[in-house]
Amino acid sequence: AWLADHQIFGVTVLPGSALLELCLEATRHLGGLRLDDLTLLAPLVLETDGANSAPSARLLQLYLHPTREGYELKLRSRGEGEQEQAWILHATASLISAHSQPPSAQIVWPPHGAE
Numbered sequence: 300a301w302l303a304d305h306q307i308f309g310v311t312v313l314p315g316s317a318l319l320e321l322c323l324e325a326t327r328h329l330g331g332l333r334l335d336d337l338t339l340l341a342p343l344v345l346e347t348d349g350a351n352s353a354p355s356a357r358l359l360q361l362y363l364h365p366t367r368e369g370y371e372l373k374l375r376s377r378g379e380g381e382q383e384q385a386w387i388l389h390a391t392a393s394l395i396s397a398h399s400q401p402p403s404a405q406i407v408w409p410p411h412g413a414e
Contacts, residue, residue, distance in 0.1 A: 307342070310344055310346075311344070311345045311346075312342040312343060312344055312345065313342070313343040313345060315339050318337075318339060318343065318374060318389060318390050319334075319337060321359070321361060321374060322334055322337055322372055322374070322390070322392045322394075325361060325363065325370075325372055325394065326394055326397075329363075329370070329394070331396060331397050331398075332369055332370065332394040332395065332396065332397055333394070333395060333396075333397045334392055334393075334394060335368075335369070335392075335393040335394065335395045336392060336393040337390060337391075337392045338390060338391050338392070339389070339390050340388055340389055340390060340391065341387055341388065341389050342389070343357070343376055343387075343389050345357070346378070356378070356379035357376045357377065357378055357379060358376060358377055358378070358379055359374070359375070359376050360373075360374070360375045360376065360386060361373075361374055362374075362375065363394075366393075368393070368395045368396070368399075369393065369394045369395040369396060370393075370394040371391070371392075371393060371394075372390075372391065372392040372393070372394055373388060373390075373391055374388075374389050374390040374391075374392075375387060375388050375389060376389060
């Protein structure tokens with residue numbers, strides 16, 4: 300029932316906070332990391348099968364690629380049984396060491412010279 304509250308123009312989407320939770324779970328699973336940056340790129344649409352108001356099944360892929368600073372994360376999905384369809388990229392994130400200095404501590408806001 301809570302998904303009914305997450306509709307845009309009548310289309311049900313997974314809330315961005317759920318995508319954030321998936322990324323945070325990856326940091327917990329890997330250990331010693333924190334989420335440095337999260338970019339939401341496309342909504343994860345939860346389509347219904349027509350005869351039923353429940354969303355159709357979707358496959359999620361959480362891809363982690365090691366980088367010098369930690370990991371690059373990509374969150375993708377496609378409908379179950381749609382092997383010929385391309386994965387839809389919903390979010391990217393950077394996971395870095397939990398012991399590194401947060402960049403927000405170095406940012407001056409508003410920037411010098413801003414009006």
